[in-house]
Amino acid sequence: MxxxxxxxxxxxxxxxxxxxxxxxxxxxxxxxxxxxxxxxxxxxxxxxxxxxxxxxxxxxxxxxxxxxxxxxxxxxxxxxxxxxxxxxxxxxxxxxxxxxxxxxxxxxxxxxxxxxxxxxxxxxxxxxxxxxxxxxxxxxxxxxxxxxxxxxxxxxxxxxxxxxxxxxxxxxxxxxxxxxxxxxxxxxxxxxxxxxxxxxSHSLKDLDIKLVVNDFKLGMKYILNDKLLLSLLSGFCIFGLVNGGFSVMPIFIMKYKLAPDHYEEYSVILGIVFGSGVLLGSVIASSIVRKIKLFHCLIAGLFFSGFFVVLSSFAENTIWFFTALFCASLALPFCNIAIGGWMPTIVDPKMMGRVQGWITPLMMLAQSLMLGFISLSFPSFLTIESLYWIVGGALMFVSFLYLYLVPKYTDEVSLKSAKQKAV
CATH class of the missing domain: 1.20.1250.20 (MFS general substrate transporter like domains)
Structure with missing residues (x-):
């Protein structure tokens, strides 16, 4: 620490x-x-x-x-x-x-x-x-x-x-x-x-429409040509879906299943439980993340957070629900710290702004799509439990996707760097 x-x-x-x-x-x-x-x-x-x-x-x-x-x-x-x-x-x-x-x-x-x-x-x-x-x-x-x-x-x-x-x-x-x-x-x-x-050095006069469009395309090409970076950013779309789901799912499960008469009070407690889990997870992750490979930390965090999100859907009372969600929040910082520590090492400093500029819109688009999907599907043909299965399953899916793609592309980057040093 x-x-x-x-x-x-x-x-x-x-x-x-x-x-x-x-x-x-x-x-x-x-x-x-x-x-x-x-x-x-x-x-x-x-x-x-x-x-x-x-x-x-x-x-x-x-x-x-x-x-x-x-x-x-x-x-x-x-x-x-x-x-x-x-x-x-x-x-x-x-x-x-x-x-x-x-x-x-x-x-x-x-x-x-x-x-x-x-x-x-x-x-x-x-x-x-x-x-x-x-x-x-x-x-x-x-x-x-x-x-x-x-x-x-x-x-x-x-x-x-x-x-x-x-x-x-x-x-x-x-x-x-x-x-x-x-x-x-x-x-x-x-x-x-x-x-x-x-x-x-550039001035605002240099940033005409042509330059902005070309630079924006350059950022997209940079991401598409870097398999490791592309595989990481593909997961951000799933993170957007998860953010969209979690913006409404906790209050829904309180109101429609676990505590319909006291959902406002329990929602406040839920925020404290989730925030405490993220804080404790941040301390633990910061202490051990240097001792393991970052992609191992990322994959494990995604899998366990997704697993406990799915598990929370089976809770029949608020105590078990809070416990499962606390465990899920405990695992999330491992993902965020791994990505935050990894991205600067694989992105050219000259391109960092343009890469960062793609992350937020991707997540916001996915988040908006998820909220639209929930508004159309719940509760007409999806139960509150199924929403948790979708979100938790998405997190576990990304963990398996990263498990397959990231080690392979990491090895390719290491081999390429070794060849460049040899030359």
Whole structure:
């Protein structure tokens, strides 16, 4: 475990980690607080909450072809910093829109904030790849997983707490301050030019439609020509299906099977159980992932998480359901840490932004398809148990797919590297 935290000896990484932490924290707080504000303010019109959720997810479809290209062509440090400053300004505009109570303007601000945030992750991933050594990638992935699990565990509660105690304006102010702190941390980083601009210096004037389209195609060709990378990214489509299923399945099984009269209370407990499992799994995975091959860690995590998801469908009471889902959440960090530690080692730094730019739209498309499938099929001809079988089975299917493909392609990459060194 000490090796995981040894990456903080790198001052550049420490600042980038804190910047990412504060930026995420503000976003989690604002999303939770704003949802409760809408449910309180428009209790007779819950559709507003659904529209707000849509405003957080839709922007990826509007900007996905740009985010990777900009992260590879522009100054990555400036992209990450400016994303935070723009979100800071838009959050202030959102507060003004809430004050004058104009819902179309509020939704527009939410859409713009979410759209700008999509540019942050590819730029930051490219920077981290450049400032760390290959031996530190897995440790950094473990820390990111821990942060995500902590937000999963306490993020919503913190947002609700702030909303109850200082109101929507207080929560939004905390969000704006977190963006400003993140921007200042990134500005203080002195990052080598090769890391900031791996493809040379470009300006916004250079990013015409032709260049964007060509770069986007180049990213697709790069993925298609790398069998190992393609096999990994193919699994992300399945992960999107799983995310779509899990966004509604837990509340469904509570409402329609295990606790129909108390499903709201049990849903809160479920979030704590799942977040605790992910956090504990993150600690365990970070401790042992260096001792085994990353693809073994990935395959085992996928199989066991899928197995316990299927097993949870047979639970006849909440205790057994929580136990099975806790075991499933315990295995998930092994997958995330393995992928997060592996991707930077197999992707050319000059292409990291464009590869990252393909991941989110693939997952979002699969997630949307899964949600559409559930809305059409449940409960008309699919039972709640069968949804768990589909999602758990998908995870186990990916584990077997990776078991067949990844070792073979890994050996091919190792052999190719050996030949290149010999030459």
């Amino acid at each position: 000490s090796k995981t935290f040894s990456v903080f000896k790198n001052p550049l990484y420490t600042k980038l980690f804190l910047a990412n932490f504060t930026s995420q924290m503000g976003s989690v707080i604002s999303v939770s607080a704003f949802m409760f504000y809408l449910l309180d303010r428009f209790s007779d019109n819950p559709s507003y909450a659904s529209v707000a959720e849509l405003m957080y997810s839709l922007p990826v479809l509007a900007v996905f072809f740009l985010v990777g290209v900009m992260a590879d062509r522009m100054d990555r440090r400036k992209i990450a910093e400016n994303c935070d400053w723009i979100c800071f300004g838009l959050t202030l505009c959102l507060m003004a829109a809430i004050k004058i109570d104009v819902m179309p303007l509020i939704f527009l601000m939410l859409f713009l904030i979410s759209g700008v945030q999509k540019f942050f992750a590819p730029a930051q991933s490219g920077i981290i790849q450049g400032v760390l050594t290959k031996d530190d990638y897995t440790a950094a992935a473990g820390l990111n997983q821990m942060v995500s699990s902590i937000f999963m565990l306490v993020g919503n509660g913190l947002g609700i707490f702030l909303y109850w105690n200082i109101g929507i304006y207080g929560a939004m102010t905390a969000n704006a301050i977190s963006f400003a702190i993140s921007a200042l941390l990134i500005r203080s980083c002195h990052i080598p030019e090769k890391v900031r601009m791996p493809n040379g």
